Amino acid sequence: MIEMTHGSTAVQNDHGFTADQKQIFEAAEAFARRELYPLAQQMDENEWWPPGLFARIGDAGFLGVTVGQESGGHGLDYVSAGAIIQAFARWNHAVALSYAVHDNIVLDNLYRNSNANQRSQYMVDMIAGRKIGALGLTESGSGSDALGSMRTTACRDGDYYVLNGSKMFITNGPIADVLLVYAKTAPDLGHKGISAFLIERNYAGFHVAQKLDKMGYRGSQTGELVFNDCRVPAGNLIGDENNGAKIIMSGLDIERAMIAPICLGVAERAYQMAIEYSCARKQFGQPIGSFQMVQSMIADMYVHIETMRSFTYRTLSECQHRKDDTDRSILHMMTAASALHASEACNKVLDNALQIHGGIGYIWETEINRLYRSIKLLEIGGGTNQVRRMIIAGEALSDIRSVNYKTDARE
Ligand SMILES: Cc1cc2nc3c(=O)[nH]c(=O)nc-3n(C[C@H](O)[C@H](O)[C@H](O)COP(=O)(O)OP(=O)(O)OC[C@H]3O[C@@H](n4cnc5c(N)ncnc54)[C@H](O)[C@@H]3O)c2cc1C
Known part of the structure; x- marks a missing residue:
């Protein structure tokens, strides 16, 4: 290809x-x-x-x-x-x-x-x-505060690290062969004491505790992972010991940038379906697309999708051009904004698309219903929309922040 x-x-x-x-x-x-x-x-x-x-x-x-x-x-x-x-x-x-x-x-x-x-x-x-790969950062007690509240530890023992703890809501977790997992190697150092490890599914002490049953994105496997004296070869440490936060942060920026094209694809399909249904479905002897209130919903969907498209690809282009920048504040802000905008715009597009489908849209097994059930995840995963707003405001107000305010939340 x-x-x-x-x-x-x-x-x-x-x-x-x-x-x-x-x-x-x-x-x-x-x-x-x-x-x-x-x-x-x-x-x-x-x-x-x-x-x-x-x-x-x-x-x-x-x-x-x-x-x-x-x-x-x-x-x-x-x-x-x-x-x-x-x-x-x-x-x-x-x-x-x-x-x-x-x-x-x-x-x-x-x-x-x-x-x-x-x-x-x-x-x-x-x-x-x-x-198949998966990434384990979130734990049941550490989501938005992923770094500060992380409880999974990794202790050096000769040529191995011994991991103990668990990871929650891990995409691909139940089917993954290779897992990029974050753990605290120096818990006293807070986010400066985190390291990244590659773990294979057959390592003793690792198991998938449960596969989760979700509202949307069903079929994409999500699970809870447990590490119980899991011995990981020291050669599977990624980067330097205690340098995991940097890896997490750069990864989260790219992850947020890649949330937007998912939202865009879902919204485009919903828009296409809404147009087709507006032409095919007749009420009062006319296609419902001839009614101005339906047309208004379609016009709003179009505007959301085209603004989403512009911002999505502008952000991805910046990610490419700035990939070697040491100062990541612009990328940090833009990727948070792109994911925030796309997830909320997708939500609005799906709301209109389902409304245009009327009662049939409310039926679980219809495609438009499946698309509708996808809208919440990308307002939550990879850092919630509240956290994204914190990032944007934090960067916008960075002069104040450097004086008064510092957090190691999932920023
Ligand atoms: C289907 C699915 C797949 C996922 N895949 C992965 C994965 O592959 N790997 C991985 O590591 N994680 C994954 N996650 C986890 C996801 O990133 C977290 O769920 C997310 O970061 C939120 O954490 P939480 O669920 O613990 O919510 P919490 O942090 O408990 O937040 C609960 C609510 O409080 C709000 N809140 C928290 N702190 C603040 C604050 N300071 N100010 C304002 N509001 C705040 C949040 O915005 C939210 O509304 C996945 C989650 C789901 C549902």
Whole structure:
């Protein structure tokens, strides 16, 4: 799939993509409509993950998107990665979520932070989709205050670290083979005493305590992970000991940037369905789309989607251009704002789309209902919209903050 020239002159199309990015988007869209859409209903009904799906996505060339070619990836940019996520989300948002966690939140993170040994040991199988990735930060007692309240510990014992604790709400957790997990190596140092580890599912002392039954994004597997004297080779420490907060923070910025294209894909599909229904459904002898109040809802949906699209890709483009910046305050603010805006705009689009469908939209097994049930997660996951507002205001008021106020919340 991803056969493209690098560094081509940026010929913009209507959506602001270069010709290469447009080609990637179209390939991902065709794949998602053909391969992922037919799975969506069953995934939603049964919280079912199709076995072997990551390998099929890998075979189609959609894994390792931002990983350098020297490490077996495609070496593409964050805009291209977002385009694939948007395309997948149009047709199967549960797969898009699991995909974003594997390819972006884990693989991109590992590529940026792991050493040559770790890359060669894990990345080939992950890019082929033979091994699935998950990221464990949240715990039942530490969500928004993920760093400050973290209870999972890792103690050095010879050539191993011994992990104890648990992680909650972990996407891909029940099916993951490789888990990027954060634990406190120096609890007295607060967020400066956190380290990142790669854990394999067959390590003694690790198990999945439960698979969670969700309201939306059903089929994307979510679980609770437990570490009970889990011995992890010291070679699986990612980055330096006690340097995990930096890895978490840079990862969270990219994670937030990738939330927006999921929202965009879901909103686009809902909009398309609302238009089709407005033309097909007749009341008072006319298509409901001929009524001005229905037209008003459609117009509002269009405005939300186009503003979402602009901000989503502007933010992803900034992520690419500023990826080596040491000062991350602009990215921190923009990615929080992009996720905040997209999740709230998606919520409004889905509210109108379901309203246009009337009673049938309220029925659980309809597609529009499935889309509607997706809206809350991305106002919560990766840091809630309240936390995103804290980040934006914190950066906007950073001069005051440096004098009066400091928090190590999931910022
Ligand atoms: C389906 C799903 C998948 C997930 N996947 C992952 C994953 O793969 N990996 C991972 O590590 N985590 C994952 N999460 C966890 C997610 O990131 C957290 O749920 C989220 O950060 C919120 O934490 P919490 O649920 O503990 O809520 P809490 O932090 O308890 O917040 C509860 C409420 O209080 C508000 N609040 C908290 N602090 C403040 C404050 N200072 N000011 C104002 N309001 C505040 C919040 O905004 C929220 O409304 C997932 C969650 C879900 C539901």
